[in-house]
Amino acid sequence: MKKLIFSSITIILFSLSVFAQDIAPYIKVGETTNSMQQTSEAVINALQNNSFTILGKYNPENKNNLQVIVFTSTDLKNTVVKVSDRGALGAAFKVGLVEKDGKITISYTNPDYFLRAYMQNNYVTFKSVFQKFSADVKTALATLGNEFKPFGGTIAANKIKKYHYKIMMPYFTDPVELNEYSSFEEGLKIIENNLKNHKSNTVLVYKVIYPKEKVAVFGIGLQSKEDGESYFLPKIGEENIAAMPYEIILQGKTVTMLHGKYRLALSWPELSMGTFMKIMSTPGDIEDTLEAVCK
Template sequence: MRNILLLLSFFAAVQTGAAQKSTLSPFLRVGKSTENIAILTEYIKNQLKASDFEIVGEYAPESNNNLHVVCFTRNDLQELCLESKDRGALASVLKLGLVKKGEQTTISMLNPDYMFCAYLSNYETDKSAYDKITADVASALKNFGNEFTAFGGAVKTVALKKYHYKIMMPYFKDPVELNEFESFEDGVAKIRKNLNAEKGNTKLIYEQVFTNEKVAVFGIGLLDQESGEKHFLPIIGEDHIAAMPYEIILQDKEVTMLHGKYRFALYWPELTMGTFMKIMSTPGDVEDFMEALTK
């Protein structure tokens, strides 16, 4: 119990420090391990399950065995995110990244607070509930490290709520419209069919279907050798893999995705314009992959 309280206090201190500076970072470094990455992944999943989180998917980005992402959620998180009607369900899945370099594997996580602030209209009104979820994740991971060091850049919270990379670049509210179906059910069926066929070298990593709300989120691995993750992740930085996989969201009859020029910049905010230019084709490539899944 003392260890848990210490960890939660430390995690709270990290978040308090960030709040005092009015900035948030996209990722938190949990710790490092020399354990086999496959065994380590199983340990982590079991600890998350013990804290009532559900593992909804996992995969190796780039099909690289030295990289692994675990995707998880919980009922209270889903309910909160669904209250944010403008694609809030995109924030209902949390992600851990494992990156093996040499004999060590670094465990990191997408900073929930960063994503919640960027995506959710009820971020401030329900912040105590979101903070509890984040603290529960930290508690579940206590056996794997207690660093929780922020990394990946820093964005002022006031800017994060209306984030865009540069002038004339898209915002969260400027999604890419991929297709419109006859009904919600038709949309789910079509997307599932194409994902089952791995159309465009895509792979279904997770899906969340909220039938009553007519909302569905699909996390999709982009495994094309020339234009997918194997192309862009080594350029922009594999340490940020907890931002993957990329998602599409179906709301009623319309399926959309966050614009690549928004989403890549959001989770790689330190990218220079020079590096961004090296993946200039990637936002369009991702749009092509995702659009094909809706046809």
């Protein structure tokens, strides 16, 4: 009887420890002394050789020592769109390259972290797909390093879906509406045309379009030197560069973005309130820029 009780307690404690596991937003793969071009090509080849699709790449802040490579997989792309409340935001994952002191650090956005945030209660429903995606990414990038060290702060796994930075701050479920159109097709045309013309100092990094579902996601570089990436990234930390670019999502007739006070905090959970205050205007600046892109 005592053995049975002891075994039951052990199982419960193990279950609680897994449930309360802390998860970081980024995974460091390793470092290399190769050039940025060589490293970028190696990352792209590693991903493509493992059946991933490259969606785009760019240099945040227009800095040659920073690069982001955006990718997806067919299974992930086709799964996340089944989640009607902005699930398609989870279609794109990123590798970040940061060159400093003659070395390039390779990292990527952690699927276990961001998919829990973006899928909300639906994460469990498609957990097997997401876990396979995560494992496949690690396998693909293992040719470039062997550290696979989590970094960038942590949030308890069971709290990620309800994450917000502080009391009265927005959640995932508090998006910002940027515009409403007469149809999905009209919205798509306006947004694509504005991005083509680099309206409001923006650049299109990637897009994922689901014509049947009438859903489209755009990853947008914010190139204004006054209030874009050049302004806020050095203040909050370029190590987390894989957080970029910023996204908007068109669903049906409505285009929205994640609130800056949520999106930035989720991507930089280690931010102190003091540092956050240094970019107090940034959430509003991003909203203004992306709203202009949508009109």
